[in-house]
Amino acid sequence: MDAAQPDAAALVKSLIIDVPDFPKPGILFKDLTPVFQDPEGYAVLIEAFASRYRMLDVEVVVAIESRGFLIGAPLAQSLGLGLSLVRKHGKLPRKTHQARYALEYGEDHIEMHVDAVRPGQRVVVVDDLLATGGTAGAALSVLRAAQAEVVEVAFAVELSALGGRAALGAPVFSLLQF
Numbered sequence: 001m002d003a004a005q006p007d008a009a010a011l012v013k014s015l016i017i018d019v020p021d022f023p024k025p026g027i028l029f030k031d032l033t034p035v036f037q038d039p040e041g042y043a044v045l046i047e048a049f050a051s052r053y054r055m056l057d058v059e060v061v062v063a064i065e066s067r068g069f070l071i072g073a074p075l076a077q078s079l080g081l082g083l084s085l086v087r088k089h090g091k092l093p094r095k096t097h098q099a100r101y102a103l104e105y106g107e108d109h110i111e112m113h114v115d116a117v118r119p120g121q122r123v124v125v126v127d128d129l130l131a132t133g134g135t136a137g138a139a140l141s142v143l144r145a146a147q148a149e150v151v152e153v154a155f156a157v158e159l160s161a162l163g164g165r166a167a168l169g170a171p172v173f174s175l176l177q178f
């Protein structure tokens with residue numbers, strides 16, 4: 001970690017807005033849109049990830065739809081790497097690996113093109129937030145099918161009480177924990 005990271009985390013944290021009972025009663029939604037709206041907040045968020053993954057010999061950034069794209073795309077550019085997409089079912093036009101998963105509030109189905117990652121490639125998987133780990137766990141399933149080497153799964157925010165980290169069975173990095 002570089003010395004700037006605690007400040008980066010504090011700035012990003014200050015920009016996140018908690019929205020109670022969205023999208024349904026009992027969910028405390030962490031709204032990251034103000035982070036993306038803030039030029040400095042967005043830049044330090046991406047640099048916090050970039051400074052970490054510059055050191056870890058990553059070959060591909062894999063981003064999870066849709067807020068993961070907002071982190072994964074600038075991160076891939078910053079690292080000089082390509083970006084591979086894990087998308088909701090029905091969005092990708094060619095042959096895919098697929099996995100179903102449960103959300104904190106619902107159920108979904110994701111997929112990734114079979115040629116998005118080559119066997120043995122070292123990837124970092126990126127999403128905005130880790131809750132139960134269902135989404136990222138499904139992404140790990142498709143990456144296992146692709147025989148990728150997952151260096152780490154990275155999140156801006158981790159909701160620690162929901163146990164996603166333990167559920168994933170892969171190294172996890174989060175900039176902020178609640």
Ligand code: AMP
Pocket residue numbers: 027028029030031065067102103104105127128129130131132133134135136164
């Ligand atoms: P999970 O699969 O339970 O780890 O949920 C993670 C995904 O759902 C992430 O892509 C988040 O965008 C979204 N999500 C789940 N819970 C929340 C929450 N409390 N606040 C904001 N986003 C959430």
